[in-house]
Amino acid sequence: MTNDIRIRRAGRILTLAVMVGSLLTLASTAGASNATLRVSVNSWSRTIGIDAHSVALAAQNRHPRRMTSSALRFRTDALRARTAVARQRPSTAGGKRAQKLALAAFTHYEAAAQGWAAAGRARLQGDRAVAGRRARAAAISARAGNKLLVAAGQVLR
């Protein structure tokens, strides 16, 4: 009789321990997915920032060719960033929201880069009016992308 009680108690403890362990493991897996997303977004944000700096530098130095090639590189990286972030599988609602924001941000950046490249080419051809229009449109896209990227970063923080 005493043995039965001990066996039942041990069984209950074992079940409880397994349940607690499973819960903790699940929680840690969710955290890992979001952490991976955060690493990806941060990493690509850094790359995008570097490319943007390159564009700004070329523009500041009045180098439209370099500005154009830098803008094209920015565009390529924005597309790569989109692909990389889309590949992530966030497990929480916050993570999924951050992913959507980041994807939208990189889409806007891609549009901005296209505008910068177009502005650079127009500038090379001496068409200042077109260059100005393209640059203004690109700035709107860039601003929208910025808001979304910062929002994504805040969600992932």
Place this chain on the structure above:
Amino acid sequence: MLKRSFAITMAVGALAVGGGAASALADSGETGNTTTGTTTMTDTPTTVATTVTTPVATPVTVTTPVQGDDVAEHAANDVMAAANGVQNEAIAETDDDDAGDRHGANDDSEESGDHGHHRGQGNDQSGNDDGDTGHSGRGHDGSDDDDSVLSAQSGGE
């Protein structure tokens, strides 16, 4: 016999709980990094204001820079600076630095000197902002530069 079975049960339970807790603790940091405390300075945000003056056209000034020291916010600041730089370049009445622009327009030597330290997908934020003002002028590719930048016109738009 029962004592042994009870001891084994307890040991398994403890392992499960301990493993779960350790996993959760390990995942709270970024992959491959030791978990360390992060202090976010929100009371003294860095304000980046870029004003590029052009002789005739009205310069575009960043009026609402993104503040903070988050990676995404840094990237957003760089993108905003690029957007303003391109706008200024597009409407500038002054002539472009054509000779400087043609010097290695596609190898982005000036920019790559600056960004070589930062590139890559790691989390390393080290690197100096060197080469910003330097003009390496390596390799004169001649008319090839024009072709490649302008040939991307159809693809970019």
